[in-house]
Amino acid sequence: xxxxxxxxxxxxxxxxxxxxxxxxxxxxxxxxxxxxxxxxxxxxxxxxxxxxxxxxxxxxxxxxxxxxxxxxxxxxxxxxxxxxxxxxxxxxxxxxxxxxxxxxxxxxxxxxxxxxxxxxxxxxxxxxxxxxxxxxxxxxxxxxxxxxxxxxxxxxxxxxxxxxxxxxxxxxxxxxxxxxxxxxxxxxxxxxxxxxxxxxxxxx
Amino acid sequence: xxxxxxxxxxxxxxxxxxxxxxxxxxxxxxxxxxxxxxxxxxxxxxxxxxxxxxxxxxxxxxxxxxxxxxxxxxxxxxxxxxxxxxxxxxxxxxxxxxxxxxxxxxxxxxxxxxxxxxxxxx
Numbered sequence: 001x002x003x004x005x006x007x008x009x010x011x012x013x014x015x016x017x018x019x020x021x022x023x024x025x026x027x028x029x030x031x032x033x034x035x036x037x038x039x040x041x042x043x044x045x046x047x048x049x050x051x052x053x054x055x056x057x058x059x060x061x062x063x064x065x066x067x068x069x070x071x072x073x074x075x076x077x078x079x080x081x082x083x084x085x086x087x088x089x090x091x092x093x094x095x096x097x098x099x100x101x102x103x104x105x106x107x108x109x110x111x112x113x114x115x116x117x118x119x120x121x122x123x124x125x126x127x128x129x130x131x132x133x134x135x136x137x138x139x140x141x142x143x144x145x146x147x148x149x150x151x152x153x154x155x156x157x158x159x160x161x162x163x164x165x166x167x168x169x170x171x172x173x174x175x176x177x178x179x180x181x182x183x184x185x186x187x188x189x190x191x192x193x194x195x196x197x198x199x200x201x202x203x204x
Numbered sequence: 205x206x207x208x209x210x211x212x213x214x215x216x217x218x219x220x221x222x223x224x225x226x227x228x229x230x231x232x233x234x235x236x237x238x239x240x241x242x243x244x245x246x247x248x249x250x251x252x253x254x255x256x257x258x259x260x261x262x263x264x265x266x267x268x269x270x271x272x273x274x275x276x277x278x279x280x281x282x283x284x285x286x287x288x289x290x291x292x293x294x295x296x297x298x299x300x301x302x303x304x305x306x307x308x309x310x311x312x313x314x315x316x317x318x319x320x321x322x323x324x325x326x
Contacts (some may be wrong), residue, residue: 009216020287023287023288036292041261204217
């Protein structure tokens with residue numbers, strides 16, 4: 001996966017912008033959960049549609065059963081953010097958020113949406129602020145529950161053939177909760193992303 | 205004499221942003237490192253009177269660099285520069301001996317104030 005759709009400078013800038021934005025998202029999550037959140041180094045990959053599930057399995061772990069929340073963003077930059085939760089971590093999440101009763105599917109869904117909203121919101125806001133662009137986003141929706149990672153995405157419903165995918169993992173220092181936050185920048189939006197990155201680079 | 209300073213970050217962009225934020229009248233000799241291992245080598249070579257240190261890095265992260273430097277003679281002012289803005293992250297690096305924590309994106313006035321506070325740049 002070494003296709004050159006961004007220059008190495010643009011790629012490096014995107015990685016740093018993602019790092020800063022995800023740092024803010026991690027701090028928001030830490031505040032909500034009252035626990036220290038460990039952040040990974042952002043990964044940037046170019047993924048072809050046919051290999052998307054395989055690529056996500058590489059990032060998240062092939063045997064993992066996950067639930068996921070998606071949120072589309074539009075405006076000067078367009079794309080989609082997908083928060084992927086490990087199944088075991090979801091139960092722990094409920095405990096951290098103070099759910100003492102049995103976790104109903106509805107409550108679990110609300111929890112995931114809340115956490116995804118915190119992460120995606122902080123992250124997208126961070127990116128738009130750094131790149132000085134306007135983005136609006138749709139409400140989050142649950143796209144999968146208890147699904148093997150290899151079946152998460154449905155390539156036939158996607159409107160792109162090639163996408164730039166950024167990923168950061170948020171993990172709790174104590175416990176098993178993890179959330180992989182990915183952003184998909186479809187090929188049609190890569191040109192505007194590259195332009196925004198160039199402006200950012202030139203400002204330093 | 206120029207002050208030897210070390211800028212440690214896996215992102216070249218981040219190093220550039222940091223270097224741009226340093227006081228323009230500060231007479232420095234800048235060395236750059238892209239991970240913790242390179243940072244420790246440069247530190248041992250005497251290239252880090254002041255070290256600007258990122259936390260999340262491949263190979264060896266910033267916490268490990270702090271730990272290594274602490275085990276040795278600890279002859280450097282370490283300013284942690286990170287996107288991880290959790291209060292606990294700031295507290296931890298200060299407990300490990302960093303003189304300050306600066307969040308990304310860096311603010312030149314903040315860097316200058318820290319350098320002046322510790323008498324590194326007057």
